Amino acid sequence: MIPVLDLSEIPPEDEALRAPVRAFLQERLRGMPAERRARSWMGFDAEFSRDLAAQGWIGLTFPQEYGGLGRAHFARYVVVEELLAAGAPVSAHWIADRQSGPLILRYGDETQRRFFLPLICRAEAFFCIGMSEPNSGSDLASVRSRAHRSQGGWVLNGRKIWTTNADRSHFMIALVRTSGTTDDRQKGLSQFVIDLSLPGVTVRPIRDLAGDEHFSEVFLDDVQLGEDALIGQEGAGWEQVTAELAFERSGPERFLSSIVLLEEWAIYLRSLARPSEQDEVLLGRIVAHMTALRALSIAVTARLVRGDKPAVEAALVKDLGTELEQLIPAAIANALGADPGHASPSALRHTLAYTSRMAPSYSLRGGTREILRGMIARGMGLR
Amino acid sequence: MDPLISSAADQLFSKAAPPEAVREVLNGQAGDAMWAEIEASGFLDGLVPEQLGGSGLSATDVFPVLFACGKYAVPAPVGETMFARAALALAGCECVPGPVALGVRSGSKHGGFASFDVPHGRVAAWVLVSGEDGTVVLPTDGASFRGPGSDSLSLDLRWDSCTDDAVELPLDADWLVAGARIESAAMAGAMESILASSVRYAGERVQFGRPIGRFQAVQQQVSILTEQVFASRMAAELAFSSPRAQAAVDLLAGADRPRVAAAKTRIGEAAILAAAIAHGVHGAIGITEEFDLQLHTGRLQSGRLRFGSEAYWARELGRNVLTHGGARVVDFLREELTSSRGASP
Ligand SMILES: Cc1cc2nc3c(=O)[nH]c(=O)nc-3n(C[C@H](O)[C@H](O)[C@H](O)COP(=O)(O)OP(=O)(O)OC[C@H]3O[C@@H](n4cnc5c(N)ncnc54)[C@H](O)[C@@H]3O)c2cc1C
Numbered sequence: 001m002i003p004v005l006d007l008s009e010i011p012p013e014d015e016a017l018r019a020p021v022r023a024f025l026q027e028r029l030r031g032m033p034a035e036r037r038a039r040s041w042m043g044f045d046a047e048f049s050r051d052l053a054a055q056g057w058i059g060l061t062f063p064q065e066y067g068g069l070g071r072a073h074f075a076r077y078v079v080v081e082e083l084l085a086a087g088a089p090v091s092a093h094w095i096a097d098r099q100s101g102p103l104i105l106r107y108g109d110e111t112q113r114r115f116f117l118p119l120i121c122r123a124e125a126f127f128c129i130g131m132s133e134p135n136s137g138s139d140l141a142s143v144r145s146r147a148h149r150s151q152g153g154w155v156l157n158g159r160k161i162w163t164t165n166a167d168r169s170h171f172m173i174a175l176v177r178t179s180g181t182t183d184d185r186q187k188g189l190s191q192f193v194i195d196l197s198l199p200g201v202t203v204r205p206i207r208d209l210a211g212d213e214h215f216s217e218v219f220l221d222d223v224q225l226g227e228d229a230l231i232g233q234e235g236a237g238w239e240q241v242t243a244e245l246a247f248e249r250s251g252p253e254r255f256l257s258s259i260v261l262l263e264e265w266a267i268y269l270r271s272l273a274r275p276s277e278q279d280e281v282l283l284g285r286i287v288a289h290m291t292a293l294r295a296l297s298i299a300v301t302a303r304l305v306r307g308d309k310p311a312v313e314a315a316l317v318k319d320l321g322t323e324l325e326q327l328i329p330a331a332i333a334n335a336l337g338a339d340p341g342h343a344s345p346s347a348l349r350h351t352l353a354y355t356s357r358m359a360p361s362y363s364l365r366g367g368t369r370e371i372l373r374g375m376i377a378r379g380m381g382l383r
Numbered sequence: 384m385d386p387l388i389s390s391a392a393d394q395l396f397s398k399a400a401p402p403e404a405v406r407e408v409l410n411g412q413a414g415d416a417m418w419a420e421i422e423a424s425g426f427l428d429g430l431v432p433e434q435l436g437g438s439g440l441s442a443t444d445v446f447p448v449l450f451a452c453g454k455y456a457v458p459a460p461v462g463e464t465m466f467a468r469a470a471l472a473l474a475g476c477e478c479v480p481g482p483v484a485l486g487v488r489s490g491s492k493h494g495g496f497a498s499f500d501v502p503h504g505r506v507a508a509w510v511l512v513s514g515e516d517g518t519v520v521l522p523t524d525g526a527s528f529r530g531p532g533s534d535s536l537s538l539d540l541r542w543d544s545c546t547d548d549a550v551e552l553p554l555d556a557d558w559l560v561a562g563a564r565i566e567s568a569a570m571a572g573a574m575e576s577i578l579a580s581s582v583r584y585a586g587e588r589v590q591f592g593r594p595i596g597r598f599q600a601v602q603q604q605v606s607i608l609t610e611q612v613f614a615s616r617m618a619a620e621l622a623f624s625s626p627r628a629q630a631a632v633d634l635l636a637g638a639d640r641p642r643v644a645a646a647k648t649r650i651g652e653a654a655i656l657a658a659a660i661a662h663g664v665h666g667a668i669g670i671t672e673e674f675d676l677q678l679h680t681g682r683l684q685s686g687r688l689r690f691g692s693e694a695y696w697a698r699e700l701g702r703n704v705l706t707h708g709g710a711r712v713v714d715f716l717r718e719e720l721t722s723s724r725g726a727s728p
Pocket residue numbers: 128129130131132133136137138139161162163164165215361364365366367368369370371
């Protein structure tokens with residue numbers, strides 16, 4: 001059975017970060033249209049990331065010797081919650097701050113930590129994740145990209161796809177096979193950090209249904225890697241990737257993807273002389289869902305702080321969260337169309353259009369709904 | 384959730400309210416023996432302040448007791464009586480003996496009173512009748528009219544006039560919020576039993592040569608149920624963890640109403656899904672009187688109607704958000720709904 005998630009609290013010293021982050025964002029994002037803010041953690045702005053880094057707010061959970069602030073997970077929770085609530089364009093540093101940095105800190109060797117972590121904290125190194133391949137989506141253990149030992153290192157061949165920010169990142173952390181065959185499944189997989197400027201790396205951006213180009217296909221042809229490109233243990237890639245995904249799935253981003261749209265709609269409702277009863281009910285329902293989700297998400301973070309590995313709990317919160325994130329655009333579309341011919345602000349409608357288009361991706365990226373529910377069922381002892 | 388109080392409550396109700404005893408009360412008996420055991424536990428005076436002779440428990444402390452009431456489908460107004468006793472004590476009134484039900488938003492006319500669909504009215508000795516003109520505690524056996532309510536425990540009640548033993552309660556309290564708060568905890572508790580039963584049954588029942596829990600379709604359903612139960616429990620716990628609504632006096636005043644609105648809304652929505660999935664997983668056996676699942680799904684059904692459904696509370700919550708001084712939704716969420724700072728650990 002999955003252990004109960006107890007109500008937990010953000011410690012005051014971490015909560016204290018909220019006011020300065022908020023003040024910074026108010027100033028820095030002034031005038032940015034809602035439709036752009038709605039891109040949430042898909043919005044890429046390297047200059048913004050560097051300004052944030054200058055405040056010390058990237059990699060702030062890393063120890064000070066590696067350029068971080070040595071703060072607890074809750075400090076990052078507070079910063080991230082404010083960034084997402086404001087619709088800040090965090091995509092450039094997002095993956096490094098959330099996953100790649102913590103992964104290097106945990107499994108990397110001292111040389112790797114000293115090299116990469118300070119770069120991440122200064123927003124001078126952006127990362128992408130090379131897990132998915134054309135024939136390996138949910139079945140991640142079936143990856144076919146492969147690294148062979150060579151003199152003084154490794155030679156890498158294969159293909160990755162849907163790699164967010166591959167075209168704008170400096171490094172990729174890729175999961176590839178280093179021994180055995182796909183029949184060996186989770187055994188024989190390893191993680192490498194790949195400098196994307198190396199010969200043999202070709203990145204081809206893919207346009208998404210909203211017209212943006214945030215993910216890419218990445219071709220890896222005889223890419224020569226040094227010994228120092230291996231992260232952690234050879235053959236321990238699966239375990240490392242699983243730990244990484246618990247970080248990916250647990251944060252406040254898992255219920256805030258549609259928040260800019262919700263805030264815009266609430267602003268619009270406030271501007272009306274009298275919002276309809278249906279609108280009030282809908283807003284109340286959404287907020288009631290968010291109430292439970294935020295508390296659950298904080299409870300999962302409390303587990304991380306204690307050093308647990310709440311992978312199943314994180315999957316549970318993510319699945320619940322994406323459901324709400326997808327309900328928000330669907331229900332607001334219904335609400336705005338409830339009175340044909342009635343005018344609503346065009347910024348609101350554009351934000352709605354964007355959020356509605358991207359909403360299906362919420363329950364794909366980071367593990368599909370069916371896969372997460374499979375994890376929960378296992379947690380409940382059914383598999 | 385305090386583990387000591389939680390296990391004391393489990394112990395009490397597993398003994399005082401086993402499924403056979405619950406059924407007897409649901410089927411028409413009065414449940415005097417069950418009530419006597421609950422009374423003997425001392426929980427009923429839990430919210431009465433210490434200086435007035437009670438145990439002075441906080442909202443956080445009593446949450447596990449009210450949660451357990453739902454988990455065991457206890458067919459008695461335990462939470463209502465706790466709140467009523469605290470109110471009587473605070474107002475300096477004499478305590479009334481026996482179970483007390485809440486008749487919220489009651490009408491009064493020409494010295495008489497009418498309470499509609501009073502939860503637990505049939506098994507209560509008293510009804511705390513609250514309406515625009517104030518609050519009075521009336522004996523159920525003095526009622527001039529008793530009509531069946533929406534479940535076997537609830538009643539429509541009328542009193543033609545105030546009875547001699549009626550107690551006027553001069554205390555400004557919000558009984559709708561009190562009832563909804565109590566009900567949120569009970570519904571979350573009921574859902575926990577529903578989940579346990581579903582997981583157990585999915586592991587035991589064999590079809591096509593394997594336990595049905597091995598089928599992916601069943602697994603996915605049980606996962607959704609699990610999520611709903613986790614969300615409900617959290618929503619209920621939040622309604623009892625507000626730093627501004629810990630002492631009886633604040634609870635009675637209806638402090639932090641938006642949290643109760645969020646809890647009753649969220650849990651009411653979850654209840655529909657949870658009951659449907661649980662019955663789906665159990666198949667025909669779940670439709671029988673004999674199988675305990677029905678006690679808990681029935682409890683959820685009743686709970687949605689008691690003290691305001693999702694429609695009522697969601698609307699109120701939506702209005703609260705919109706009238707909250709122009710702040711962002713996320714700020715309302717953080718400050719009004721999810722902060723537990725100051726609550727006892
Ligand atoms: C916006 C976006 C950004 C992304 N960014 C990255 C990134 O940066 N790096 C990266 O590596 N990947 C990334 N991905 C890829 C993402 O991880 C995959 O989309 C996801 O793992 C699912 O794989 P798939 O798309 O191949 O779908 P498939 O695995 O082919 O699944 C298709 C459908 O089949 C279902 N299915 C599959 N297997 C089972 C099963 N065993 N039981 C039941 N149902 C099953 C799935 O749930 C789904 O409904 C991104 C995806 C999106 C949409």
